[in-house]
Amino acid sequence: MFTSPHITRATSVRALMVKVLVALVPGIAAYVWFFGAGILVSIAIASAAALAGEAAMLRARAKPLGLFLGDGSALVTAWLLALSFPPLAPWWLVAAASLFAIVVVKHLYGGLGQNPFNPAMAAFCAMIVAFPALMSQWPAPGLPFDVQLGLILGTSRPPDAVTAATALDALRTGLREAGAKGSVPAVLASGPAFGAFGGHGWEWVSAGYALGGLWLLQQRVFTWHVPVAFLAAFALIATGFHLADPVRHASALFHLASGATMLAAFFITTDPVTGSTTARGKLILGAAVALIAYLIRAFGAYPDGIAFAVLLMDMWVPLIDRTTRPPVFGHTRK
C-alpha cells in the first residue's frame, strides 16, 4: 500500500538513457559512411572502460551494482566521449579518458545525478590539454579500416596522408598562414576539408545528430529551451561577426554544420544533471555556452571551444538555478 499519486508517467532514467543512445545512431551511421568503421572501435573501447570504471566505483561505494549499471548513464557518457574524440586516437587515450570521466568526474562527486561537470566534456578538456597532438588525429575520408585499426591499437605510426585537419582547424590554420591577405571564402574554396556548407562529411554527421536530437525533442526527453537557445544564439553571434567582417568570419551555416555544434546542441548542453532545472535558466545556459564556444573558435587557441564552454557554464548552474526560480503561486501577483 502506497500513498498517492498511484500512477506515474511511463518513463524512467533507463528509458531516457536508452533513447539518447538510439538518437545517436543516425549521426554514427553518417560517421561510419564517411570516415570508416574506426569510430565503432573507439566507441566500444570507451564503453568497456566506462562500464568497468562504473562497476568498480559502485562496488567501492557499496551501491547496488545491477540497478546503476543498468541505468545506461555510463554508456551515454562513453558514446559522447568517443564521438567528441578524434576516432584515430590510440586506444589507451580513449580508455583513460573514459575512466577519468566515470571515476573522477562522475563518481568522486557522488555518482549519477551529483556531478557538477559534464563527464565527457571534462575528459575531453583534460586530454586535449595533456595530449594536444594525439587529440588532433582526425581521419582523412576513405581511410581503410585496417589502417584505422592499426592507429587505434598503436601497431602502426601515422603517415601524414592518413590524417586530415577538420574544417574548423583547416579554416583557422588557412587564415593564419595566409596572414593579412587571407579570407574565409578563399580558404574555403581551397581545402579538401570543406564540403557543401560545413566540413566535408562532417556536415552530414551533424545532420544525423540533429535528426536524432529532434526525435529526442519529440519524445520529450528534454524541453526545447536549451537546444533552441544554444542554436539561435550561435547562429545570431556567427551571423553578426560574419556580416561585420565576412573576410575573417565564416557564416552561421558553416559554424552550425562544423565541429561539435550539433552534438552539443542536442546531446551535451541538454545533459539534465549538469544543466539548469528552470526554463529561464535553460535559456540562459544554452545561449551562454554558444557565446563562449564561438569566442573560443574565433579568437581562442583551440579550433573548437564547445567542451571548454560547457565546463565554464557548468560552474554557473547553481547560481543560475537560484536566481531563475519561477514565481511561487500566490506570492507574486495580486
Next chain:
Amino acid sequence: MKLLSYFRGETFARGIHPAAHKEMASRPIRRLSFAPRLVVPLSQHIGKPSKPLVRAGEEVVRGQPIAEADGWLSVPQHAPATGVVEAIELRPSARGPWMQSIVLRVHEGSGQEVLWRNPRDPDALAPAELVAAIRDTGMVGLGGAAFPSHAKLAVPKGATVQALVVNGCECEPYLTCDHRLMVERAADLIAGTRTAMRACGAPLAVIGVEDNKPDAAEAIRAVLPDDGSIAVEQVPTKYPQGSEKMLIIALFGVEVPSGALPISLGLVVNNVGTLVALGRLLPAGEGLIERVVTVAGAGVERPGNYLVPLGTPLAFVLECAGARGCVCELVLGGPMMGQAVASLDAPVTKGVSGVLVLRAEDLASGRRRVYPCIKCGECVESCPMGLNPSALGMLAARREYKRMASEFHLGDCFECGCCSYACPSGIPLVQSFRVAKQVLRERATA
C-alpha cells in the same frame, strides 16, 4: 479584482496530462443494491464526530437522523436504510484507524422508501436559516475533502461574496460521477446553485467545466435561468484544474494569495456533486444518505457510476461490481490524490467519489525503481504552484524540514502529486513532502 474577465482560454501554468481513463463518462448512473449491513462512521467530515441519537437494538427508518452535529464544524448523520441498529462500536476506516460507527442491519423485507422527511422551501428561508437547514441535511463537500457545506456557505462577518464558483472540472483520471451528475441532473444542479447563492449572498455563479465534457456543459446550458445570474464556462483540460485555486485562475485570472482562502477574493467554491445533492435534498427534506461513486479500473468486471447507500462496505461494492484478476490496490477517490484502502470492511462515506480497482501494472509502486535525482526539471515543469520539488525532495532526504518551509514554500504545496507523477527517477516527492508537513505539524503542537 477584475471580476468576470474570465475565460480567455488560459489557465494555470505547468501541470500534467495523465491518461484520462474516462471510459465511464457514457455510463448512466445506476443504483447499487443494499448491503446486508451498513456501517455509518460518526466522523465522515472534517470537524468533530457527530453524537449518536440512537442506541443498539433500536429500529430506524431510512432517512431518520441517527446522529447529531457536535459543534460548528460538525454535521448530523441520517440512516441510509430502514433496519435495526446492531451496535455502535469501533469499525475500520479506509485510512486505517478504527472509528466509532453506527452499524445497521438492513431489513430485507423493507421497500426502503425514505420514511423520514423535513421538507423546506429554500426560497422562503433567510440566509441564516438556509445555512442551518443545509446543516440539517448533513451535507459535506462531495468532491473529496468532506468539508461541511454549511460552514463553507456561512460567510464570515465583513466579507462580501462576489461570485459562487461551481467546480465541475473533475480533473482526476477515471472519475466520472460529477460528469454524469451534470448530464443527468442539471436541473438539480441549478436548484442547488441558487440555494447556495442565496445562502452565501452571491449575486452570480460561474460553473467551470473542463472542455473534455462538452455534453455536461451543454446539458447545464439548456436549463440555465434567463436572468443571467448563472454562467457555464469551459476551462482547459489539465490536471489539477479541479483544485480551487487553479479553477479560480482559469475563470477570473487571479491568484488566491498564499495562505488565504478564496473568500479573501470574494469567492466561494463548491463542487457540482455537492450542489446537485443540495438542490434535491432541501426541498425533499431528506438528509444525505447516498451518493454517486465511480467504480472503475482494469480490475473491475462491471465498472460504472453507482448510486451507493452511504455506509456500504467496500467489499460489498466489489462483490456487486465484480473484481477480476489480481487486484493489487483499491483506491478511494482519483489515482492522483486518492486514498489507498487499508481494509475492505471500510464503508463508502460522504467524501468517496470513486472506488478504483487497480492492478500491479497500473500502479506507480509496481514500476518503482528509485534512482537519484538527475535534475531533469520535469517536476519543476509540472508543479502548478511554481515550487521546486527537486530541491524540496533533496532537503526532505536530509530531513531539513524547517528549511523546506522557510525557504522553499512547503506550505504552499497542496499535494496534487504532479511532481511524483512526472519524475523519471521514481522519487516519491509529494510523499516525502507529506511526511515533512506532518513532522512540522507535530513539532508545532509539541
